[in-house]
Amino acid sequence: MTVRQSIVFNGDLGSGKSTVSVVIAERLGLRRVSVGDLYRQMAQERQMTALQLNLHAELDQAVDGYVDQLQRDIAASGESLVMDSRLAWHFFTDALKVHMITEPGEAARRVLLRPSGPAESYTSMEEAKVKLRERSESERNRFVVRYGVDKARLRNYDLVCDTTRASADEVIERIVDAYEGRLAPAVLRAAPPLLLLDPARVYPTEDVTELRGLWDSTVVDEVVAAGETALEPLEIGYTGEYFFVVNGHRRLSAALRGGFRLVPGRLVAEVDEPVVGGMSAVDYFAAQARPSLIHDWAAAHDIHLPLPEHALLGGDAVLAGESGTAV
Numbered sequence: 001m002t003v004r005q006s007i008v009f010n011g012d013l014g015s016g017k018s019t020v021s022v023v024i025a026e027r028l029g030l031r032r033v034s035v036g037d038l039y040r041q042m043a044q045e046r047q048m049t050a051l052q053l054n055l056h057a058e059l060d061q062a063v064d065g066y067v068d069q070l071q072r073d074i075a076a077s078g079e080s081l082v083m084d085s086r087l088a089w090h091f092f093t094d095a096l097k098v099h100m101i102t103e104p105g106e107a108a109r110r111v112l113l114r115p116s117g118p119a120e121s122y123t124s125m126e127e128a129k130v131k132l133r134e135r136s137e138s139e140r141n142r143f144v145v146r147y148g149v150d151k152a153r154l155r156n157y158d159l160v161c162d163t164t165r166a167s168a169d170e171v172i173e174r175i176v177d178a179y180e181g182r183l184a185p186a187v188l189r190a191a192p193p194l195l196l197l198d199p200a201r202v203y204p205t206e207d208v209t210e211l212r213g214l215w216d217s218t219v220v221d222e223v224v225a226a227g228e229t230a231l232e233p234l235e236i237g238y239t240g241e242y243f244f245v246v247n248g249h250r251r252l253s254a255a256l257r258g259g260f261r262l263v264p265g266r267l268v269a270e271v272d273e274p275v276v277g278g279m280s281a282v283d284y285f286a287a288q289a290r291p292s293l294i295h296d297w298a299a300a301h302d303i304h305l306p307l308p309e310h311a312l313l314g315g316d317a318v319l320a321g322e323s324g325t326a327v
Contacts, residue, residue, distance in 0.1 A: 004094060004095055004096040004179060005078075005080050005094040005095060006030075006079075006080050006081050006082065006083060006092060006094070006095040006096070007021075007024060007028075007030075007082050007083070007095060007096045007098060007175070007179055008082075008083040008085065008088035008089050008092050008095045008096070008097050008098065009021050009082070009083065009084045009085070009088070009098050009099075009100065010085065010086050010087070010088065010089055010097070010098070010099050010100075010151060010157070011098070011099050011100030011101060012100065012101050012102050012104075012107055012132075012136065013107060013111065013132045013135060013136060014102060014106070014107030014108065014109075014110040014111045014132060015100035015101055015102040015107060015163050016100060016102070016110070016163045016168060016171065017036075017084050017100050018034065018036070018084060019168050020100070020163075020168055020171050020172055020175065021034070021082050021084045023168070023172050024082055024172055024175060024176060025081075025082040027172070027176065028082070028176070028179075030080055030081050030082050031079070031081045031082070032081065032082040032083075032084065033074065033081060033082070033083050033084070033085070034084040034085075035067055035070075035071070035083070035084065035085035035086065035087075035088070036084060036085070036086075037084075038067060038070075049121075055138055058138065058141070058142050058145075061146070064142070064146065068087070068091070071083070071085060071087065071088055071091045071092075072091055075088075075091045075092045075093070083095075086139055086143075086151060087143060087147070087151070089151075089156055089157060090143075090147060090149055090156075096158050096159065096175075096178060096179050097156065097157045097158045097159070098157065098158070098159045098160075098161065098175055099154065099156070099157040099159070099160045099161070099193070100160075100161050100162075100163055100171075101160065101161070101162050101163070101164075102162065102163045102164045103164045103198075103201065104129050104132070104133065105125070105129065106164050107128075107129075107132055108122075108125050108126075108128035108129040108132060109125065109128075111128050111132065112124075112125060112128055139151065140152055152240065153270065153271075154193055154195075154238060154267055154270055155192075155193065155267070155270060157192070157193045158178070158188055158192045158193055158194065159174075159175065159178050159188070159192075159193055159194050159196065160193045160194070160195050160196065160197075160267075161174065161175065161196040161262070162196065162197045162198040162201060162262070164198045164201060165198050165200065165261045166196075166198065166261045166262050167261075170261065170262060171196075171262075174196055174229075174262065177229070178194065183229065184233060184264055187233060187264075187266050191266060191267075193267055194233070194264060194265075194266070195233075195236055195243070195264065195265035195266065195267055196262045196263070196264060196265075197234075197236070197243055197262065197263055197265050198261060198262065198263075199252055199255045199256050199260055199261075199262075199263045200256065200301075200303040200304075200305075201243065201305075202234075202236070202243045202244065202245060202252060202263070202265075203242055203243065203244040203245070203285070203289050203294060203297075203305060203308070204244070204245055204249060204252070204289070204293060204294065204297040205244050205245055205246065205249075205284070205285070205288035205289055205293075206245070206249045206288075206293075207293055207296065208253075208293075208296045208297045208300045209296075210249065211249065211250060211253050211300075214250055214253060214254070219250065219254055220254045220257045220258055223251070223254040223255065223258055224254075224258035224259075228255065228260045228261075228262055228263060228264070229264075231251055231255060231260075231263055231264055232248075232251060232264075233248075233264040233265050233266040234247070234248030234251055234252055234263060234264070234265040234266070235247035235248055235265070235266055235268045236248075236265035236266065236267055236268065237267075237268060237269045237270070237275050237281040237284060237285060238267060238269070238270045238271065238281060239271060239281055239282045239285050239308075240270075240271045240282070241308070242285060242289075242308055243265075244284075244285050244288075244289060246268050246269070246275055246276075246284075247268075248265075251263070253300075253301065256301040256303065257301070269281040269284070285308070285310075286310040289308065289310075289311060290311065291307055291311045291312075294307060294311060
């Protein structure tokens with residue numbers, strides 16, 4: 001696989017895009033451009049918060065127009081660079097398109113810890129979670145209306161990386177490996193995106209009892225000895241909110257037992273795309289991920305998997321106090 005020309009970053013607010021993109025640009029000797037910094041500067045000049053500028057941009061196309069033309073000009077220049085922008089993936093063709101995600105509570109914690117300015121400041125964890133979600137939804141709606149693209153669709157990207165528990169160094173190494181063609185080139189070439197997911201945030205669709213005997217075998221030791229980059233990608237479905245295993249429960253279990261913070265995956269169905277028998281990812285997950293199945297998996301692996309909405313509203317019951325509370 002040939003090295004791409006540029007790397008463009010998009011992702012959740014608080015997912016670490018700035019930290020990761022700065023280091024990667026320095027490491028690869030590439031210029032870095034941050035559209036987020038530009039928007040914050042524009043907000044400050046207008047005496048607005050970042051959220052207020054986003055809402056204003058829904059009505060005033062001039063806000064996005066200036067930034068869009070800047071990105072088009074850079075993309076057309078042919079310069080190899082690192083771009084931190086929520087829409088660069090739409091303007092750049094010959095680039096590794098990286099989408100970074102993280103758990104909303106962790107994102108809020110991170111933005112509270114970094115220095116605040118007039119364009120972006122929060123007084124509590126809950127306020128940060130609410131405002132980050134509002135900003136993200138404002139951007140998403142604006143992009144759908146103005147450009148006809150949905151930034152939440154994972155198939156827009158080459159690489160999706162969950163930074164919830166992974167260190168910045170781990171994330172940087174994986175992205176550089178993908179950029180230079182060493183990480184899962186077959187997936188990146190033929191069936192992107194490559195998913196790098198936190199195994200503790202991936203939901204099962206099989207009963208944990210199906211893994212009976214796995215933990216008494218040498219499988220876990222063999223997986224740990226080989227390392228997470230050697231793990232065969234799991235087959236993953238995505239509802240638009242939750243990631244779940246379609247095929248690969250034994251590998252996921254071994255990764256959890258081995259303490260991995262990232263596991264590779266191949267996206268087989270997203271939202272309304274069919275998983276099996278014409279059943280969409282959303283419907284398949286609702287049918288398979290029962291409360292007791294989620295609880296038993298979480299308890300067996302000593303993790304916390306919050307019950308998704310469909311499991312809270314229906315399905316089989318679990319004992320009071322057990323629902324989604326395993327730690």
